[in-house]
Amino acid sequence: MEIKHEKIKTNLQKILPAKASGDKWDLHLYIAGQNPKAVTAFNNLKLICEEHLKGKYHIEVIDLLKNPQIAHDDHILAVPTLVRKLPLPERNIIGDLSNKERVLAGLGLVDHSELKLV
Amino acid sequence: MKKKERPSHRNILPKSPTSIQGLDEITGGGLPKGRPTLICGGAGCGKTLFAMEFLVRGATLYNEPGVFISFEETEKELTANVASLGFDLDNLVEHKKIWLEHIHVERGEIEQSGEYDLEGLFIRIHLAIESVGAKRVVLDTIESLFAVLPNQLILRTELRRLFQWLKRKGVTTIVTAERGEGAFTRQGLEEYVSDCVILLDHRVNDQSSIRRLRIVKYRGSTHGTNEYPFLIDEDGFSVLPVTSLGLNYSSSHERISTGIPRLDTMLSGKGYFRSSTMLVSGTAGTGKTSIASQFAEAACKRGERVLFFTFEESPSQLMRNMLSIGIDLQPWVKKGLLQFHATRPTLYGLENHLTTSIKLINKFEPNIVIVDTINGFMVGENQTEVKTMLLRLVDFLKMKQLTAFFTSLTSETENLSIPDVDISSLIDTWLLVRDLEIGGERNRGLYVLKSRGMAHSNQIREFRLTNHGIELLDVYVGSEGVLTGSARLSQETKDDAEQLLRQQEIGTKQFGLERKRDAMEAQIVVLRSEFQAEEAEALKVITIEKARNERFTQDKIKMGKSRRGDVSIKTTGTKKKKYI
Structure with missing residues (x-):
């Protein structure tokens, strides 16, 4: 499966104007080429967002191979890296996002304490 | 295929020169080119500096741009930190020689959620390398990743991949790592970076810190295996190999005066060899510094440059003291031909002493280096360290073709102190100044213990400090033994009186002989005249006898004729026969 950059953008255009900034989830997914790990990560993220943040999220997929400078600018080491740009503060999650609970915790959708109970 | 591969084994491993003083000598040319090298050591032992110097030297001297990947310090911090060492990183970054x-x-x-890789890091390193066309890369300290990134298994796999990737890129890489307990690095990076491992160490001994470097491993190359002391100062990193130079220095035939005419005479009339090493040893107050000063003055008079290390007196005190024996060094200092360097022996560690000395020598470029006294180096108890350090200094001076002059303080009880004996093999000309105690007096005696490559005097000379410099006098050697000072003087007067007496005796004898000769000659005259008289008498008799004989013969003939004999008388010979 291929990730369509444009698809996400259109998605974003649909959601953005409707939501207030406080309620906006701005997520960046850094990948290095469209390898299986990147695809898995995107799919996992998409599923989680659809489930928990439906209608108020925006995912930007950034391919570092296409734009290497961003790795430097945004301090990216590991890929895939998911960065929660908004709401602040920034949060980083690395990996292919296959552990859903961890992603939820990382994004702050679930408390760490809650996570442990689960 | 096999045939093709074989010669490559013999090829020397390509190396990337570090230009770090001394390191290239012990590694045989530098770090392995195109391979990663691990630099490990404890906190504050100079890993970052080592790596940075490698990059800066590469960029400035070998036109090999470099990338410095720092996991700990920011670009600004790095630039500020190494600026104190004279590295202008801003400039190098601006000219795309270095990428921070x-x-x-x-x-x-x-x-962390699920699997990840470090492709982001790869991309950044790649971008940095491409930006400046780097040939050298530093990863300082990549171990920090272990503290941050979860899942060590992935991290280790990724680091292994990173080092292989860098190797494929053909960049010479330095990876720094903290020293771990019982292992070279905390995270066992030596497992991945196995081409070359250098260990830096920083320890404190006798309250002075000593930095040491050791090459633990260098795959495919021979290397020095010792622990080498190294220093970090305003000129960066310098490693001090014990004898990196070997004994291949050329030697000069030129001779230079000692400044003391009679000492020159003792050294086959010409003085020391240029670029040789001299040692004057003696007990306290025997005039070692004076000999050194006289030598310094003589050199300055020839227009040579002299660097004078004094570990015992301040320059002004030394100059004042020397003035009392008529050696004025002040003008030479003003002219810039003579430079003093005075430090307290205890101020620095041995290595620091040595490197400071070497730096000053390089800076001042003297012809002659004087060290007064080498005991100044004996800070610690460790004799071997002192010896190797002196060995290094001497080697360095030899390599530089400099004339070295050391003084050494020996204890009163022994003739030669231990350090003297230890370094004697390094010394070309060794003078010994000794106290000679005779007749309630203490005098100085000087002799040449050894002097390589020249005929030298075996005599002990009395050594005197006068108000016009050093004088050497013959000691009195006679039936009374070796005498110096007033004992020598009194003995000499005694000798003079004895000699006068003997001379008078000889005069009398000669006079008597003359008279005898005269008498003899008079007698000869008398004898001769007597003989002459006798001779005249004898001659007269002979003449008369001859005449008589003649007459007799004639008478016989006449008689024969008158008797008219028929037998004629032919000769006197037959006539004689006939009669018999």
């Missing part, structure tokens, strides 16, 4: 990349890692803020 700070990889910011925040601790405890990263959540």
